Amino acid sequence: MQTLIVCEKPDAAARVARALDEDGDPRRTETQGVPIYESRNRKETILVCSALGHLYAVDSKTHTSRRCYPVWDFDWKPKHLIDKKSARLARWIQVISSLASNADRYINACDYDVEGSLIGYTILRYACHGADSKAQRMKFSTLTEKELKSAYRNLAPQLDMPLVEAGRTRHELDWLYGINLSRLLTESALKQNRGYSTLSTGRVQGPTLKFVVNREEEIQSFTPTPFWTIDATVARDGQTYTLEYEKEKILTIAEAEQVVKDCKNAFLEVESADSRNVQQSPPYPFDLSNLQSEAFKHFGYTPSRTLAIAEKLYLEALISYPRTSSQKLPPDIGYSEILHGIATMAQYRTLASKLTIKDSLRPTKGPKDDPAHPAVYPTGAPPRRHLIQPEANLLDIIIKRFMSAFAEASLRESSQLTLKKEPHRFFLRGTRLLKEGWTQFYRPYTSDEFQKLPDLKVGDKIPITRIKDSQKFTEPPPRYNPSSLLRKMEEENIGTKATRAEIIEILYRRGYIKNIRIEATPLALKIINLLNKYCPLIIDPKFTARLETSMDNIQTLQTSRSHVIAETLDHLRPIMLDLIAREDEIGSQLAEVVVSQRIASLTFDYPCSQCGSQLKIIRSRTSGKRFIGCTGYEKGCRFTLPLPQFGNLSITRTSCKICGFQLVQARTKGRRPMTSCARCYSNKTRANATESSTPAAPSTSRKATDDLVEAASLVKDQ
């Protein structure tokens, strides 16, 4: 008997194979560069192979042109036939297909969620000659040997079809919306003959961008108004205390001046002294979005970066599956064993030991649930290699959050003194920790705020030592950052925990949003305004949210894939026909913004230091390399500066602290954006080159000049 197990990623396949091999040492072979593991036990030989994420994707059934729209017929096809960048996947399908021919039992061991179920299903169905109908499902939340063995002993007899159907529907719907709307935008702009730019929108992308655009419009039409605050202090036993006036904002200058006049050199009388104890329960165990939000708050990692790091920790069996929306830790994960594991790591020994000696371990739990996985938790296994800082940080916060879940509530005393000078009231607030509880496990991610109060009782009088009014102005609403935008998507129920971070990255890559404090670009404002005008439903978050609910209902068998698809087509068809009728109108408006955005995104505000002309980002037609060149090239200026060659480049509004030149930012998926100064970098490399006797790097100046000849024609194109 030969069993074939399909995993989602090579690292997961290696772990599954190791767990299922009798000696923990499966034979690893490679066919056409595709790794295959052979695990043996007394009864059988198990072949473990892996996908590389999705090997199949949705594409048009009949139309082969990328430019044709509308398209309504679709089919699942090998990804390498659709996307040139996926060429290597052809080998993976070939190898899996040949393994499948000799197997008599098939198991889907991809991650247990909608995507994993779908990845395994498409491979079994299309690459394994229809094996989906007889395949079994292996379900696990961590890649530890113990759990993998147990999952293999307790295989589900068939694939989780409701999850597969929900996944298929999601991909098909997203394809229908994405392809039709994006092609319409791109092509209608292209038909104006003013240059090409890939424009896109989608079922989730549109409404998400609308949140940012709405906020942008609020900020851009904001007009500040004045208000006043009262700054006052009292002193006692040599210490100064800041008073809080009863009104946070005073709206007229007359009132503010009256308060100061009434209270200057006055004595305040203590009217009341209140204190109460506030018990605070431990924070809920981490679901993915909460983990992303804490990682942004404490380490500044974007949601997509946090997910990428968490996946790595999961593949090394250090934490459980991170794409979860659960805030619960069920007993079968083995609390005690995990805590004992944590206690073997020196830095957690003291804290973990406080929990391991407890008679009963009962973790706190949050309201959110996930049918497939528990909350994110550490496996208790110590890392086997040196973790880089971001990995270590994330593991640390996950371990500490896990320990906190078993700790007691903390107790804080919060006190308030009310002081009066008729008709005015001032407050002094104090706080101190009475019982540490869970906070001792979650440091430094919880604040140990402590504020002392002066020793005063009701009826005591104390002089105001200083009082003045200060004029301030209201501020525009805050911009979203990647973390708060992700939270907004979650609140509005658009996208899934697995896709939200990626959608935000796409908005950055498409040039619709920029900076960490997110700004919508003119192109984004234009697209959203156009969609708002011609087909508001497409960017209506409520409509997208309703589709999300429909897809959840497929998982619970309350509706079917065919029903949801039919409903969508009924909705999308008339919208598309209407848009196509106004293509010219839409295109001419889009082309205008595309051109101006392209020029703006390539041009520096800072002029050329040699001739004063504008500096631009230029891509060489021969080498494909990009660099900063001067638009005064035709007049003879040969000034150039080097640029990073990888990542999506944007010119920021921030200037270099050393030389004042505008900084450029390169964004690469799953990494921290790299901001750098081209001028300082150039100076540094030039200095290095003169210091060292051997040429450290090939000089680019000659090459850059060659490239500029073409660059000059590029500039003309624009």
Place this chain on the structure above:
Amino acid sequence: MGCSVCGQATEQASADLCLTHARALDSVRQAYEAWANAFGSIGRADFLKRVAKQQGTGKNAREIVEFLQQRPEMWK
């Protein structure tokens, strides 16, 4: 006829401003009420000068401020 500030198409042919600038004009008008109340009274010209100096004034509001400085009759 396009928007008097940016030249873009207006929602209704009779309107002077596009939606974006109409919204900014509303915001500037409302702010004027708040400023006048806060200081007891303030002239429009003085208000516009001071709003223009504020950091928090948005791009569209700023354009309306400049527009009103040039064409005070547009307060309406």
